[in-house]
Amino acid sequence: MIKNEWIKLFRNRVFLIFFAALFVFYGFYLYWSLMLFKKSGVVERAPVSVYQEVTKELDGLSLTDEEKLEFLTERQGELEELRGMIFSAQTEQPEGMTAGAFDAAQLEERKLAYAEAWNEVNQAVHYQEIRSGIISNADKQLRRLDRGNYGKLERRYLESSLEKTKEAYGRLAEVMPVSGHARGLEALVDNPVADFCSLFIILLAVVELVTVERQKEQTFLSKSMVRGRRVHGLVKAAVLGGLCVLVTVLLLLEGILVVGRIYPIPSPGIPVQAVYPYCPLKLSIGGFLCLYALLKLLFYFFCGACFYLVCCLLRRVIPIFLVILGGSGALLSAYLWIPETSYLAPLRNVNPVVLGQAGELLERYRCVNIFGMAVNRLVYAAALLCVGTAALLLAAVKVYAESEERSVLAERRSEYDKKKRWGVSLLGHECYKAFRSQRLLLVLAVAAAVSVPYLKTITVENGNSLEELFYRVYSSHAEGAYTDEISEYIKQKRDEVFLNMSRPEVQQRERAVYETMLLALSKMSEYEAYLSEHENSYYLNRPAYITLTGGNGAANRKQIVTNMLMYAFAIVCFVLTMSVDYQRGENRLVHSTKRGRWHYAIAKVFIGMLVSLILLALFQVPTLKRLLATDGTEYIFAPAYSLQHLSWVGGGISIGGYLCLLYAARFAGLLLVMAFSYLTVRKVKSSIVAIVCVCAVVEIPLAVMLLV
Secondary structure: HHHHHHHHHHOOOOHHHHHHHHHHHHHHHHHHHHHHHOOOOOOOOOHHHHHHHHHHHOOOOOOHHHHHHHHHHHHHHHHHHHHHHHHHHHHOOOOOOOHHHHHHHHHHHHHHHHHHHHHHHHHHHOHHHHHHHHHHHHHHHHHHHHHHOOOOOHHHHHHHHHHHHHHHHHHOOOOOOOOOHHHHHHOOOOHHHHHHHHHHHHHHHHHHHHHHHHHHHHHHHHHHOHHHHHHHHHHHHHHHHHHHHHHHHHHHHHHHHHHHOOOOOOOOOOOOHHHHOOOOOOOHHHHHHHHHHHHHHHHHHHHHHHHHHHHHHOOOOOOOOHEEEEEEEEHHHHHHHOOOOOOOOOOOOOOOHHHHOHHHHHOOOEEEEEOOEEEHHHHHHHHHHHHHHHHHHHHHHHHHHOOOOOOOOOOOOOOHHHHOOOOOOOOHHHHHHHHHOOOOOOOOOOHHHHHHHOOOOOOOOOOOOHHHHHHHHHHHHHOOOHHHOOOOHHHHHHHHHHHOOOOOOOHHHHHHHHHHHHHHHHHHHHHHHHHHOOOOOOOOOHHHHHHOOOOOHHHHHHHHHHHHHHHHHHHHHHHHHHHHHHHOOOHHHOOOHHHHHHHHHHHHHHHHHHHHHHHHHHHHHHHHHHHHHHHHHOOOEEEEEHHHOOOOOOOOOOOHHHHHHHHHHHHHHHHHHHHHHHHHHHHOOOOOOHHHHHHHHHHHHHHHHHHH
């Protein structure tokens, strides 16, 4: 039976294509995201090429870790001296972009790479000092407990947690790590895209093994007795477990191959403290990866068991969709709102954010408060995953075995069939089926309930710094059509600030305020220089315009989340609109003639367009209305290139026109998703499979954009 279930799963073309596509997508994403440092201009970390040069230079030296540390310290000092020389050369030639400015940028990248390598070697050389610092800090915290105002339960938990922390790190007195390069292992561990791909594959497998069989009445034909269905349910659980093993191993091997081509991965035999100095386990890098893979496997088992139970309990798409969405939201709310010292802390840690981050569980020693008793979070997570998976699988198999399987042809008429009336309007008939029978009204109501509180978080980012305050004050007098008077105004204000700074009675604090004013005026000068190159431009200081047109990074991330929510509800609505006819066989009635198929297609497209307009109004219009009300529409017809991030827009397009094009593009995106959903349903003939496939194709790229 296990062989038959494997064949049934892997002979399904939809599942195979989906599995291969996500596997290839993860490899391309991993390579692209790691190489992004080469071109993105990220200043927090050195680019890939520079980091590779520094690591090769360091590995090519036959030095001990102490000698490597001295070598890197000397190199950092040399770079600092060279930086001072370049800075002096730039001050002598302030105008234009000189060759020295380019050298300074390269120097900064190399300095970051040497600093990162220095930290990697330093934590290996001084590991015992780091470990002793952790233990001494725990001793200090224990002594401070007497002075704190803690409850009995909270005090007992804190005391137990600190004592166990001392004990855990006290066992590592003999560990002597050798330096290793951390970037490769950091890129491999806890990659959220790998989790997204794995969970989508597991969910699709559960749907294919359980829900699709019920829709096609295959379970009724194969197993008619409770005992037979129990064995059938256990076999499906075993196949699901094997799939979890396969997905975990393949994605981990793919990650090692891709990351290994970019970053040097540390030797598997050295202690893991060479990369993660706060890890409380006496493990090598190889042992760390094996334990990491085991924890990931347990997490995938747990999620697969959850999906299995939900699909066994519920047969309709809407309840499955709402239960998964609502359960994820409830767990996330518990994680965010319950403090670690609360007696409800065990519920806080029953969460994918905690259980799925296997690398974080291994990297640091943390405890969970279980009624005043501190329990290692790693042990707690492993035990919870094992016990929870077993309990969920037993419940799922029991529900699957005791469920009553009846043929769709033999069951009594549905509520929709009883209320259905004869009519000649195909469009009205299709609207009634979609919005009433397939519960599209319920889905749209849930979408409205989700969008209202979330969209209130998208606000105009004015900035609270003193520089931003001065910039807004100065810019308020310069707004409007660009003229030479703006340049004169900025020059006049700068002269006034310089005059005030030159007074002998000005103190250091006042001088700092004047320097902030100069920074704001410099920002205005840059904007004015940009406007001088564009005819008929406007000087604008309207943060709402910048937010709406995509010039605000934080607002752009929230917009991606908004689009993810909008597309998720749109996919459910589109799939339900199309799948109802395939589930009931009604497509055969309207597909008999060419004219009937044409009217049928027009009706479906009209419903999809109506749903798209409703979702666009729910998720996009409120933000547009609120932000425009904040900054007004006085300059909405100014040329779009008046905003610096829209310098590529043609001169005939105003800000209002650009917004119209932007929202038209979002509406067109919904229509493309509608077309793809309709085509997918026609191919797979199953609503839940279509929802999983379309969500994976649409949502995973958006999640990648959000992460990168």
